[in-house]
Amino acid sequence: MTEDPQKLPVPDALLAPSVTVEADPVETQQPQTETSDFEVLETEAPQPVQLEPEPPEPEPPEPVPVLSAGALIRQAREEAGLHIASLAMALKVPVKRLEALEADRFDLLPSAVFSRALASSVCRSLKLNPTQVLAQLPVLSAPRLGYPEEGRLSPYSSGSSGQSTTFLGSLSRPAMPSGPLTAQTAADVIGALLPDRSIVVDEANTSGFLLPQATAGAPAHDWLTLTGGAIGYALPVALGAAIAAPERPVLCLESDGSAMYTISALWSHAREGLDITTVVFANHAYDILRMELQRVGAQSDGQRPGPAAESLLDLTSPTLDFVHIAEGMGVPARRATTAEDLAAALRWAFGEPGPHLIEAAMPLMGG
Numbered sequence: 588m589t590e591d592p593q594k595l596p597v598p599d600a601l602l603a604p605s606v607t608v609e610a611d612p613v614e615t616q617q618p619q620t621e622t623s624d625f626e627v628l629e630t631e632a633p634q635p636v637q638l639e640p641e642p643p644e645p646e647p648p649e650p651v652p653v654l655s656a657g658a659l660i661r662q663a664r665e666e667a668g669l670h671i672a673s674l675a676m677a678l679k680v681p682v683k684r685l686e687a688l689e690a691d692r693f694d695l696l697p698s699a700v701f702s703r704a705l706a707s708s709v710c711r712s713l714k715l716n717p718t719q720v721l722a723q724l725p726v727l728s729a730p731r732l733g734y735p736e737e738g739r740l741s742p743y744s745s746g747s748s749g750q751s752t753t754f755l756g757s758l759s760r761p762a763m764p765s766g767p768l769t770a771q772t773a774a775d776v777i778g779a780l781l782p783d784r785s786i787v788v789d790e791a792n793t794s795g796f797l798l799p800q801a802t803a804g805a806p807a808h809d810w811l812t813l814t815g816g817a818i819g820y821a822l823p824v825a826l827g828a829a830i831a832a833p834e835r836p837v838l839c840l841e842s843d844g845s846a847m848y849t850i851s852a853l854w855s856h857a858r859e860g861l862d863i864t865t866v867v868f869a870n871h872a873y874d875i876l877r878m879e880l881q882r883v884g885a886q887s888d889g890q891r892p893g894p895a896a897e898s899l900l901d902l903t904s905p906t907l908d909f910v911h912i913a914e915g916m917g918v919p920a921r922r923a924t925t926a927e928d929l930a931a932a933l934r935w936a937f938g939e940p941g942p943h944l945i946e947a948a949m950p951l952m953g954g
C-alpha cells in the first residue's frame with residue numbers, strides 16, 4: 588500500500604485506542620428503547636394564548652411649563668419666603684437689578700457677565716441649582732481673558748489726548764509725582780505707567796486704597812482683586828494669570844505681610860520666566876490689623892494698644908528684606924523709597940522680559 592502523500596503520518600500514541608464493549612446480557616434481552624440524556628417532553632398543540640385586554644393608553648402628562656430664568660429665580664425666592672428687597676440687600680445690589688433679572692430683562696443689566704454673575708449669586712443664596720437658569724441667560728461673547736480685536740483689547744481711554752466721548756475715555760493718567768512714597772504717590776506712579784493690556788493682581792491692602800482713582804484713566808487692563816478673607820493670594824494668582832495670558836504684562840501689587848504667606852510663588856515666577864512685575868508694599872506691619880485694634884478701642888495708655896499687642900502686628904525684628912528674598916529665588920529686584928525710584932524701577936521691570944520685584948518702602952496708614 589502506498590502512503591497518501593497529503594496525509595501526515597500520525598504517531599500511534601496520539602491515536603485513540605480501540606475499545607471493545609461487551610454487550611450486557613440482560614439488556615440484550617430487553618427490547619431496545621431509545622435513551623437520551625434529555626427527557627423527551629410530550630408537547631401539546633399550541634393553544635391560543637388568551638391575552639389580557641390592552642390597558643387603555645395612559646393620558647399624556649400635562650406639559651410642565653418651562654419656566655424662564657427669571658421665573659425660576661422668582662419662584663425659588665418666593666418659596667424661600669424672601670422679599671426681593673431683602674435678597675437685594677443680602678446680595679448688596681440695587682432692587683431694580685434683581686427686578687430686571689426676575690423679569691428676564693437682561694437688556695437692563697450692565698452686561699452678560701454681570702447677568703450671569705448676579706444669577707449665580709442669587710442661585711447660590713437661594714440654594715437653587717443654577718444649570719437651568721444659566722442655560723437661559725445671555726452667553727458671554729468672548730472668553731474673559733481673550734482679545735476681541737486681533738488679539739488686543741482697545742484702550743478704554745486715549746490718555747491725555749481726550750478724544751473719547753465716554754466717561755472713562757475722558758479720564759487721563761495722573762501726572763508723574765515726585766518725593767517720598769505714600770499711598771498717593773505710589774498709586775499715581777502706577778497709574779502713570781501701567782502698560783496697555785496689563786493684568787493687575789491686587790493685594791496691596793492698606794497701601795493700595797488710592798489705586799482705583801489713579802488707574803481709572805490708564806489704558807485697558809484687567810483687575811483681579813482679593814475677594815475673600817484669606818491673604819497670600821496675589822503672588823500665586825499672578826503666576827496663574829501670566830501662564831493663562833503669556834502675551835500680557837502682569838503687575839502683582841502685594842503687601843508685605845500677605846506676601847509672606849505664599850512667598851515661594853516667586854521661585855515659580857523665575858522658574859517659568861514669566862512677565863510678572865511684583866511690587867511689595869513694605870510697611871513692615873500688619874497695618875490693617877493695627878487699625879482694627881485701634882478701632883475696637885484697645886488702649887493701654889488711654890491712646891494706643893500696649894506694646895505687647897502692637898508687637899504681634901509688627902513685621903520688624905528681623906526686618907524682611909524682599910530684595911534679597913527675591914534675588915535668592917532668581918527674581919531680579921530693587922528697592923524704591925521715592926516716587927522717582929518707583930517710576931524708574933517700574934520702567935526697568937516693564938522694559939525687560941521675565942519676573943522682577945520692587946520693594947516699595949511705604950509709611951504706615953494706621954499711624
Ligand SMILES: Cc1ncc(C[n+]2csc(CCOP(=O)(O)OP(=O)(O)O)c2C)c(N)n1
Nearest residue numbers: 792793816817818842844845872873874875
Ligand atoms: C490666611 C490668613 N491668615 C491671617 C489672616 C488675618 N489677616 C487679615 S489682614 C492681615 C494682615 C495683612 O497685612 P499686610 O498684608 O502686610 O497688609 P497691610 O494691612 O499692612 O496693608 C492678617 C494677618 C487672613 N486674613 N488670612
